[in-house]
Amino acid sequence: MPADKSTINPFETAKKQVDIVCDLININGGVREMLKAPKRELTVNFPVLMDSGDHRIFTGYRVQYNMARGPCKGGIRYHPGVTLDEVRALSAWMTWKCAVVGLPYGGAKGGVICDPKHMSRIELERLTRRFAFEIAPIIGPEMDIPAPDVYTDSQTMAWIMDTYSMIKGYSVPGVTTGKPIAIGGSEGRGEATGRGCSYVIREAAPFAKVKVKGGSVAVQGFGNAGSVAANLLHDEQGAKIVAVSDSQGGIHNPAGLNPHEVEAHKAKTGTVVGFPGARSVSNEELLELKVDVLIPAALENVITKKNADKIQAKIVAEAANGPTVPEADKILYDKKIVVLPDILANAGGVTVSYFEWAQDIQGFFWTLQEVNQRLEQVMVSSYAAVRKEAETRQVHNRTAAYVVAISRVVDAIQRRGIYP
Ligand code: GLU
Secondary structure, three states, X not given: OOOOOOOOOHHHHHHHHHHHHHHHHOOOHHHHHHHOOOOEEEEEEEEEEOOOOOEEEEEEEEEEEEOOOOOEEEEEEEXXXXXXXXXXXXXXXXXXXXXXXXXXXXXXXXXXXXXXHHOOHHHHHHHHHHHHHHXXXXXXXXXXXXXXXXXXXXXXXXXXXXXXXXHHOOOOHHHOOOOOHHHOOOOOOOOHHHHHHHHHHHHHOOOOOOOOOOOXXXXXXXXXXXXXXXXXXXXXXXOEEEEEEEOOEEEEEEEEEOHHHHHHHHHHHOOOOOOOOOEEEOHHHHHOOOOOEEEEOOOOOOEOOOOHHHOOOOEEEOXXXXXXXXXHHHHHHXXXXXXXXXXXXOOXXXXXXXXXXXXXXXXXXXXXXXXXXXXXXXXXXXXXXXXXXXXXHOOOHHHHHHHHHHHHHHHHHHHHOOOO
16 A cells, blocks of 8 residues: 555664754754664574465564663554564654653564465464564563554463463463454454544644544555544544545545445445445545545555645544655645544554553453543543644654654663673
8 A cells, every 4th residue: 555665665764853853952963873773683584384385485574663761662563564673663663652641661663474365274383383483582561561553462462472472381472462252352452543643633623623423534554543532533523524444545525434334334345435325536546635634544655745735634633653754744734634643543553552452461351441541541632742742843743753762762772881
């Protein structure tokens, strides 16, 4: 789905974003360099027994970007397009994401180059268990805690948790988050990314002069983040979901789609495409629809300088990581589009991951209501802090979110000092 993946390197984007903020708040020298260099990178090539009876070698990565504020945290994605630079960028974004919502974590990310859509469940289990074994020396509840990301889910996390626990000889629920409830998962984690995104949209709507009730919403990417955001905006805030898409294409109905029915159609056919009563749109067209709220919820680099001036939404809420490149940010800002940056808009997932980890460590579990209340508190106060920074400095929300996040990371680096 990325529009321009071949030409835009996400890690270059990630470093550019750091430089913009370092220029603004005067961070130079070694500390600036630290903010642009991943602390630890592990590349593993490992064999997996395929259903054909043959073994295939897969390549995977785990990058721990920065741990000044605490253990590293971040998802693992399975995708044919995974590269080391993409994982580096995603690990940097996790660092800023955890900092902007005030979690006591650094950032990490993992990825395996594979095509999970063309693998059987048992092949995926073998791949997951062997990958978990390969990265086991650098993960753990006090060191680095993986979670689901693109094309991984609670089952993937259960396999990783089990493999790690087998190595240790006892159960270690706190080694992953996003697990099934039966083995130490948290209530509310499954929908947390989309729920957090829906809260931030609600908070930003008055400023963007958008009425969510009856307002139109387009969602690119109908996976865990996008479908939950669509459902909650529809059910809890009365929004009209007019377009959604997945990797195979999109559907549009200006009168509104019932996202639950679209979900059922996707569960049955594997795609939103072909949903009755809607016209087809491409993923590119969907981004340019005249809507109140656009939610890019798929992959990175979809809003670029080629299409930014065609975006007509009043709010762009980034449920995906890295959907907008820096050159496009400026165009959106000049068009007075309110961008809710990824590190804030999709931070609900890692926030409830933090709750899950805290519950696992204490062995004491919370109700769904408690989880959602605390999530709402974190999202509302983090949005307010970012908005305040944007107004004080007269910058757009992404820069403001980065100022908040990077200042916190720099504070931690400076208070700890440099070893030795
Ligand atoms: N993969 C999610 C993200 O990009 C969640 C990470 C986590 O929960 O650690 O934010």
